[in-house]
Amino acid sequence: MTSAPGQTVGPFFHLGLPFDGGNLLVPPGHPQGVRLHGRVFDGEGNGVPDALIEIWQTDPSGRVPRETGSIRRDGYTFTGWGRAQTDDGGHYWFSTLLPGSPFFAVTVFARGLTDRLFTRAYLPDPGPDALLDGLEPARRATLITTREEHGLLFDIHLQGEGETVFLSYPGQAR
Amino acid sequence: MEGKYRLAALDWSSVANVTTQADINREIEELRGSGGPQPRLDYPPYRSSVLRHPTREKHLVDPEGVELWAPCFGHADVGGTESDLTIQHAGEPLGERIVVTGRVVDGEGRPVRNQLVEIWQANASGRYWHQRDQHPAPLDPNFTGAGRCLTDGDGVYTFQTIRPGAYPWRNHVNAWRPAHIHFSLFGTDFTQRLVTQMYFPGDPLFDQDPIYQSVTDQKARDLLVAAYDHSLTTPEYRLGYRWDIVLSGTHRTPLEDS
Numbered sequence: 001m002t003s004a005p006g007q008t009v010g011p012f013f014h015l016g017l018p019f020d021g022g023n024l025l026v027p028p029g030h031p032q033g034v035r036l037h038g039r040v041f042d043g044e045g046n047g048v049p050d051a052l053i054e055i056w057q058t059d060p061s062g063r064v065p066r067e068t069g070s071i072r073r074d075g076y077t078f079t080g081w082g083r084a085q086t087d088d089g090g091h092y093w094f095s096t097l098l099p100g101s102p103f104f105a106v107t108v109f110a111r112g113l114t115d116r117l118f119t120r121a122y123l124p125d126p127g128p129d130a131l132l133d134g135l136e137p138a139r140r141a142t143l144i145t146t147r148e149e150h151g152l153l154f155d156i157h158l159q160g161e162g163e164t165v166f167l168s169y170p171g172q173a174r
Numbered sequence: 175m176e177g178k179y180r181l182a183a184l185d186w187s188s189v190a191n192v193t194t195q196a197d198i199n200r201e202i203e204e205l206r207g208s209g210g211p212q213p214r215l216d217y218p219p220y221r222s223s224v225l226r227h228p229t230r231e232k233h234l235v236d237p238e239g240v241e242l243w244a245p246c247f248g249h250a251d252v253g254g255t256e257s258d259l260t261i262q263h264a265g266e267p268l269g270e271r272i273v274v275t276g277r278v279v280d281g282e283g284r285p286v287r288n289q290l291v292e293i294w295q296a297n298a299s300g301r302y303w304h305q306r307d308q309h310p311a312p313l314d315p316n317f318t319g320a321g322r323c324l325t326d327g328d329g330v331y332t333f334q335t336i337r338p339g340a341y342p343w344r345n346h347v348n349a350w351r352p353a354h355i356h357f358s359l360f361g362t363d364f365t366q367r368l369v370t371q372m373y374f375p376g377d378p379l380f381d382q383d384p385i386y387q388s389v390t391d392q393k394a395r396d397l398l399v400a401a402y403d404h405s406l407t408t409p410e411y412r413l414g415y416r417w418d419i420v421l422s423g424t425h426r427t428p429l430e431d432s
């Protein structure tokens with residue numbers, strides 16, 4: 001069966017997609033909480049103010065969360081999924097826990113982007129990895145977060161210098 | 175780049191060197207059939223894509239770990255009335271009341287059960303409830319234009335809403351989007367995530383819309399158009415549209431599922 005084509009989220013996705021607490025997988029100030037953040041850049045190096053980022057991750061033990069409640073968070077349940085819009089400077093941020101597995105799965109949407117993009121944000125200093133080990137160093141570096149005092153930095157370059165490695169999966173039409 | 179198309183206050187007739195619909199139609203024509211069943215990321219007729227599309231091929235990877243699963247949503251996330259966009263305010267919204275329903279299945283035809291569907295749209299006049307929408311058409315105090323639901327045990331979603339109006343945008347001179355409803359869907363795997371737009375049959379604006387035409391394959395584009403279905407129409411109340419949605423395939427084996 002042919003899968004339905006994607007279409008851009010357009011300029012008005014704020015009406016339907018972001019929700020209160022979407023970027024707070026754990027409340028800010030949580031004892032084990034970290035900030036995962038970064039900027040989304042276009043091909044001229046300008047921040048993209050109308051992008052939307054989703055993350056999906058394991059819990060600190062490496063378990064894939066099966067709990068509901070991401071949209072109306074109860075403040076206790078870790079659902080592993082979050083959604084954040086970029087601000088005027090193209091900056092997004094999440095308050096979350098460090099996953100027990102090597103990467104955050106990341107989806108990128110934006111006005112001007114005709115379809116969503118998938119990528120991975122790896123924890124710093126990753127071990128042997130099927131994806132990373134197959135990339136030249138400069139490309140590999142685009143998938144690895146930088147450790148900071150309060151968490152991890154992950155910039156996303158849609159185009160040009162330092163263009164992020166975006167992923168496709170077997171069976172998916174290009 | 176962006177500034178070049180921000181021509182809000184200008185009288186179009188006084189602007190000499192701007193892109194016309196005829197220019198865009200020519201560009202659309204040149205790229206017709208050039209892409210696969212998904213939209214071209216590099217699609218210059220949609221001007222905002224020029225600086226926002228990756229230039230490198232996507233890197234093919236086998237999904238692992240969390241990518242083999244999708245987030246779970248449930249009744250803690252979505253209230254039962256959120257699928258009715260006509261009852262969110264004190265009064266009834268203006269416009270043509272419609273029901274939009276369909277089945278979400280994966281690439282193997284299996285229903286995607288109990289999963290989140292989100293929509294957003296313009297009102298009957300073609301105006302979004304959004305700060306950035308400057309279209310001088312009236313807002314409707316009784317219509318916000320956003321809804322959510324969970325698919326049922328058979329993968330079926332249903333929304334009651336108002337048929338959205340066409341609206342102008344600033345891609346080029348006299349650019350108008352065909353009426354559409356934005357849809358956001360999840361599958362059973364992370365890799366099935368889909369954000370798309372549903373259109374109405376027979377829209378005269380299809381041929382000249384660079385967003386719809388960014389899917390350059392006609393058969394694939396047709397998948398974005400709902401069908402009018404009289405069996406869904408309710409006497410003296412609302413018109414019915416059916417739009418079934420196929421996501422990409424799953425990667426989990428039945429063993430991992432159990």
Ligand SMILES: [Fe+2]
Pocket residue numbers: 010012296354356
């Ligand atoms: Fe729209």
